[in-house]
Amino acid sequence: xxxxxxxxxxxxxxxxxxxxxxxxxxxxxxxxxxxxxxxxxxxxxxxxxxxxxxxxxxxxxxxxxxxxxxxxxxxxxxxxxxxxxxxxxxxxxxxxxxxxxxxxxxxxxxxx
Amino acid sequence: xxxxxxxxxxxxxxxxxxxxxxxxxxxxxxxxxxxxxxxxxxxxxxxxxxxxxxxxxxxxxxxxxxxxxxxxxxxxxxxxxxxxxxxxxxxxxxxxxxxxxxxxxxxxxxxxxx
Numbered sequence: 154x155x156x157x158x159x160x161x162x163x164x165x166x167x168x169x170x171x172x173x174x175x176x177x178x179x180x181x182x183x184x185x186x187x188x189x190x191x192x193x194x195x196x197x198x199x200x201x202x203x204x205x206x207x208x209x210x211x212x213x214x215x216x217x218x219x220x221x222x223x224x225x226x227x228x229x230x231x232x233x234x235x236x237x238x239x240x241x242x243x244x245x246x247x248x249x250x251x252x253x254x255x256x257x258x259x260x261x262x263x264x265x
Numbered sequence: 266x267x268x269x270x271x272x273x274x275x276x277x278x279x280x281x282x283x284x285x286x287x288x289x290x291x292x293x294x295x296x297x298x299x300x301x302x303x304x305x306x307x308x309x310x311x312x313x314x315x316x317x318x319x320x321x322x323x324x325x326x327x328x329x330x331x332x333x334x335x336x337x338x339x340x341x342x343x344x345x346x347x348x349x350x351x352x353x354x355x356x357x358x359x360x361x362x363x364x365x366x367x368x369x370x371x372x373x374x375x376x377x378x379x
Contacts (some may be wrong), residue, residue, distance in 0.1 A: 157307070187367065197308070197354055205281070222308030242307055252321055253368070255307030 157245055158255035167232045172230035173258050174208070176243035181221045184246040189218050189226050191240045191258065200241075203244050233263045267291065269371035271357050277377045283345035286374045290338070290359030296320075297334055298368065299342050302355040308356055314340065347378045 156179045166172060176186070185204050189197040198225055200219045203210045203226070209218045214231040219233045244253040267300050281357040292298050293318050299307035311330065313321040314335040325332070329348070333338040340372040344351055360366035 189370075194372070194375075196358075196372045197368070199367035199369070202367050244307070250320060252310040253308075254349060255309070257305065257307045 155183075155206065155245060155247060155254045156191055157243060157256040159241075159259050160245060161259060162239050163260040163262075165236060165262040165264060166233055168233060168235060170233055172228075172233045172237065172261060172263075174228040174230075174241050174243075174261070176226040176228070176256055178224045178226075178254075180247070181224050182247065182253050183221060184248050186188060186217075186226050186243060187247050187253065188215075188226075189244065190243045197242065215246050233261075236264050237261060238263050269349045269359055269369055271371035271374055272379065273374055275371065275375050275377075278347055278379065280349055280378050281346040284321075284347055284356050284376060285341055285343045286357075287338045287375075288295070288342070288357030288371060290340070290357070291369055294359035294361050294369070296360045296362060296366070297340050298339070298358040299332055300358065302356055302373070304353070310372075311342070311355075344376075347376075349378050352376060352378045355378055 158177045187202045188200045191197045200209045203219045216229045219226045240257040240258040244255040246253050272287050295360045297314045299311045302308040311325045312332045313335040317334045354375050356373045358370045359366040360368050
């Protein structure tokens, strides 16, 4: 059974610092991995989707890497801003029809 | 494009009562999902529809939860009777296809069972 872990559960950084968020999964046979952002009282917003054949994916200040063999993905957010404060979740899909298995998320606070 | 619409936003009921949630996905999205998110946890899939057929309902407590997707568009999730442990946010999501498409989530319905 796939298990997805995100450590730490929460972190606080000063504005301008780079953010590094970790996601680990127990079964390396994944179809894809997605990173989401969740603001308080809101649904999830998809940030990046990495196919199993890819090593990384980039969008603006966001970069996500994937290392299937070690069961890890990392989300980098460059030059953090207070508006980046949110909970970030990763989720893995086991096959093309498989359900997404979510981690519990990392709550990020960027202080001005 | 219009996002995924959910209603109501909040609902408070007593245990053993029934409740229903409604979801309207993004137009043209064939795949629809209902997730349950308990405070401090990641979302857990309850049921996945492909058009109006069920793809996965393995984690749906079928003795009390039911869901349908009429004509492959709108969907309703019902709980009857509710238990205290059903207190959670119920999220609806949709995607154009089931494979590599990113999911688009609604804002969810926060259910409190007292």
